[in-house]
Amino acid sequence: MIKWKSTATDKQTKILNYLKKRKTPATIKEVSLQVKIEKRPCEQVLRQLTSKGFLKSWLTMDTYVKERVFEYVTDKVQEKPFVKQVPKFHKSRVTVETKFYNNPFNIGQ
Secondary structure, eight states: OOOOOTTSOHHHHHHHHHHHHOSSOEEHHHHHHHHTOOHHHHHHHHHHHHHHTSEEEEEEEETTEEEEEEEEOOSSOOOOOOOOOOOSSOOOOOOOOHHHHHOTTOTTO
């Protein structure tokens, strides 16, 4: 059994414990049947776990059906470094004389 901090839910621990015991990758259907969770919530939890770095997933072609397969990788969370996004374009205010708006082509001067 894997013991997790308070961040992991019961569904996540059930799925991770099941995938840790398996030696081959499992599909969403196999995981949901074994862990006794409906397919949609199971798929959401599996995607969360892959984004955190616990699982690895890829698509396979089996008898003309594409299926996503999940494989257990590690117990430890892979911390992604926080990088502050810098905007590509900065908004700047350009000041133009009021004469320009009143008489743009200098007519009558």
